[in-house]
Amino acid sequence: MSIELITLLYFGCLFLGLFLGLPVALGLGGTAVAFALIFEPRALLAIPSAFYYTPWNHVLVTVPLFLFMGSLIRFSGIAESAYDAVYKLIGHIPGGLAMGTVKVCTIFAAITGITPPATITMGQIAYPSMMKYKYKRTIAIGSIGAGGALGALIPPSVPFIFYGLLAKVSIGGLFLGGVLPGLMLASFYIIYIGIRCRLQPEMGPAIPADEKFSTREKMQAVINIWPFLLLILIVLGAIWGGIATPAEAAAFGATGSCIINAVYRKLTWKVLKDSLETTLKLSGMGLWILIGANVYLNIFNSLGCQELVTSMVLGMPGGENGILLMMMFIILLLGMVMDDWAIIMLCTPLYIPIINELGIDKLWFGVLFIVNIQIAYLTPPFGFVLFWIKSILPPDVSMGDVYKSVGPFIALQVLGLILVFMFPQIALWLPSMMQ
Numbered sequence: 001m002s003i004e005l006i007t008l009l010y011f012g013c014l015f016l017g018l019f020l021g022l023p024v025a026l027g028l029g030g031t032a033v034a035f036a037l038i039f040e041p042r043a044l045l046a047i048p049s050a051f052y053y054t055p056w057n058h059v060l061v062t063v064p065l066f067l068f069m070g071s072l073i074r075f076s077g078i079a080e081s082a083y084d085a086v087y088k089l090i091g092h093i094p095g096g097l098a099m100g101t102v103k104v105c106t107i108f109a110a111i112t113g114i115t116p117p118a119t120i121t122m123g124q125i126a127y128p129s130m131m132k133y134k135y136k137r138t139i140a141i142g143s144i145g146a147g148g149a150l151g152a153l154i155p156p157s158v159p160f161i162f163y164g165l166l167a168k169v170s171i172g173g174l175f176l177g178g179v180l181p182g183l184m185l186a187s188f189y190i191i192y193i194g195i196r197c198r199l200q201p202e203m204g205p206a207i208p209a210d211e212k213f214s215t216r217e218k219m220q221a222v223i224n225i226w227p228f229l230l231l232i233l234i235v236l237g238a239i240w241g242g243i244a245t246p247a248e249a250a251a252f253g254a255t256g257s258c259i260i261n262a263v264y265r266k267l268t269w270k271v272l273k274d275s276l277e278t279t280l281k282l283s284g285m286g287l288w289i290l291i292g293a294n295v296y297l298n299i300f301n302s303l304g305c306q307e308l309v310t311s312m313v314l315g316m317p318g319g320e321n322g323i324l325l326m327m328m329f330i331i332l333l334l335g336m337v338m339d340d341w342a343i344i345m346l347c348t349p350l351y352i353p354i355i356n357e358l359g360i361d362k363l364w365f366g367v368l369f370i371v372n373i374q375i376a377y378l379t380p381p382f383g384f385v386l387f388w389i390k391s392i393l394p395p396d397v398s399m400g401d402v403y404k405s406v407g408p409f410i411a412l413q414v415l416g417l418i419l420v421f422m423f424p425q426i427a428l429w430l431p432s433m434m435q
Contacts, residue, residue: 001039007305010035014296024342025285028292032299043302050294055287058247062171064283065250066156069235070112071275072257076266078228079121082107085221087129088213095197095204097133098143099190101126105147106186107225109154110232113161114282115340115377119148119385123392136203137397138405139193145385145402146189146409149374152340154182155236156250159340159373162286163366166348170363171246172239176430177367181420185371188412196408227263231256286341293345300350310353320358324365327351328372328417335376339384343373364420367427371420375413378406 010031017027029047036043086100101122108118122144130140152159155175164171197204213221235253238244244252261267300306316322327347334343348369355365377385380403390402420426 003304003308006035006039006303007308010300010303010305018338023288024339025288025292028289028296028342028346032292032296035303036299040299040302043299046298046302047295050291050298054291054294060165060287060290061247062156062161062250063158063286064279065247065254066113066158066161067282068275068279069250069253069257070114070117071278072254072261072267072271073111073228073231074117074121075271075275076228076257076261076264078111078225079104079108079118079125081221081224082228083122083125083129085218085225087207088218088221091133091207092209092212093194094201094206095139095193096206097126097130098135098139098193098197098204101130101140101143102147102186102189102193105144106150106154106182107228107232109147109151109182110156110236111228112151113156113158115148115151115374115385116388118151119144119388120392122148123389127393130204133207134202134205137401139197139203141389141393141397141402141405142407142409143189143193145378145389145406146413147186148388149377149385149413150182150186152374152377153178153185153370155179156246156253157370158286159344159370160366161246162290162341162344163348163369166345167352167362167366169366170431172242173363173431174366175236175246176240177363177427178370179430180426181367181371181416184419184426185413185416188416189409192408192412227260231260289339289342289345293342293349296346297349306350306353309350310357313354314357320360323354323358324360324368324421327354328368328421331369331372332376332379335373335379335383340370340373340377344369361424361428363431364424364427368417368420371413371417375410375417378410378413380406 013034014027014031017031018024022030033044033047082104083100086103087097090096090100105118105122108121112118126144127140151157155178157175157178160174160178161171163169164174193204231253234256235249238249238252239246258267261271313323313326316326318325331343331347334347352362355362377383380386386402386406390397390399
């Protein structure tokens with residue numbers, strides 16, 4: 001059988017298994033084992049080494065620690081406190097609650113490093129509040145979805161950790177690279193909401209004039225969230241300033257989140273147990289996917305498929321830009337049906353040899369990669385964030401309502417991706433300043 005047909009079947013069997021509902025790790029590893037047994041039995045020797053060396057990579061220590069930090073902070077009341085602050089500070093302007101929702105999601109993203117917590121938590125807190133003040137569903141749901149998707153991009157982003165591990169790129173550099181694109185997208189969402197609600201006040205009415213708050217009340221609301229902002233600045237500042245490695249900063253962040261919860265009297269045995277369970281489940285899932293991806297790619301290389309893919313891609317018309325656009329399109333499609341961790345672990349090892357051949361900056365490509373993934377999260381029909389939002393909204397909100405609400409925000413995400421593509425310094429300026 002020709003290597004071209006083997007490669008086609010190799011990918012086809014993987015996606016068929018995932019479509020039928022196989023766990024990602026089993027789909028990756030199972031496909032690899034089956035093809036090795038049929039075409040290259042000696043390649044099975046690579047499987048034990050993947051199980052052995054994958055968990056021992058020191059970079060992986062950062063994943064459970066950042067997840068634990070985010071899980072603990074989720075129970076601390078930060079979302080409620082932050083939303084109360086924006087409600088009192090900017091609720092009196094049209095669209096203020098929706099703009100505040102994006103701001104709170106941005107803060108939450110900088111604490112958790114993943115997408116679901118901000119999406120689910122803000123859906124439970126912000127949506128009822130916006131409905132109370134007669135906001136239109138489209139602006140309410142869209143702001144929650146777009147803001148929640150920022151969790152994949154704003155550091156300490158767990159997707160960046162996995163990409164950095166596989167691409168052998170500095171995790172601290174990737175964190176820096178994600179800051180400006182993440183803040184740029186959050187600013188786009190806020191500006192869009194503000195302009196639209198100014199032109200169409202019925203989309204996001206201001207809170208009633210009689211609900212006014214004193215300067216003291218506003219200051220108190222801001223003071224309530226300063227420990228969380230300080231924790232973010234210290235953790236990320238330690239990495240960027242070269243004071244601590246990402247693993248050490250993650251350990252500090254986990255300890256700091258415990259202290260904050262204790263000070264706020266939220267550190268109960270139930271909170272600790274739930275946080276540890278969440279951390280264990282997500283870390284275990286990520287580790288198994290990583291092992292499955294390593295097995296899949298080891299067999300892929302043993303069969304000679306990587307050389308074929310690299311040569312075919314490099315021979316595409318359109319040159320470097322054409323190749324990058326094709327890669328971005330594939331990531332966008334995969335993001336509609338696969339988890340971000342799985343996409344990173346599948347695509348990164350396939351793409352990096354091509355990126356190296358083209359001489360493209362792997363840090364810049366990594367930022368493009370993650371910006372694209374958070375676009376895919378919102379893209380119908382299978383964007384993951386869309387289903388998380390639907391799961392926590394009232395039954396009278398249809399999936400069609402969710403789809404309609406995210407359209408303008410997807411357009412802004414695409415604009416952000418184009419800008420990072422055309423102006424690489426958006427991603428590279430901060431990392432270059434810290435060198």
